[in-house]
Amino acid sequence: MLVLTRKPRQQIMIGDDIVINIVEVQGDNVRIAIDAPREIKIYRGEIYRAIQEENKSAAVPAQGLDLSAALPPKA
8 A cells, every 4th residue: 555645736646547636635634636537437435335235235136036037938
C-alpha cells in the first residue's frame, strides 16, 4: 500500500489517464475529484462491498426452488 501526503490543489496520478485531485481538507474530511475514463467504474468502498454481497446472494439459488421448468425438454 502506498501512503501519500497531499495538500489541496495537488494531484495523484494513476497510470496515464486517472487523476485524483485533492479539492479540500477540513479536519478529518478530505474532498477529492477523480478524473478517469468513462469505462473505469468508481465506487465508494462501502457501496462496492454492498454490490459484491448482493452479487454473492443472487448467485446462490434458493432452497426448494424448482428449476425444472427452465430446462429444455428431453428428446
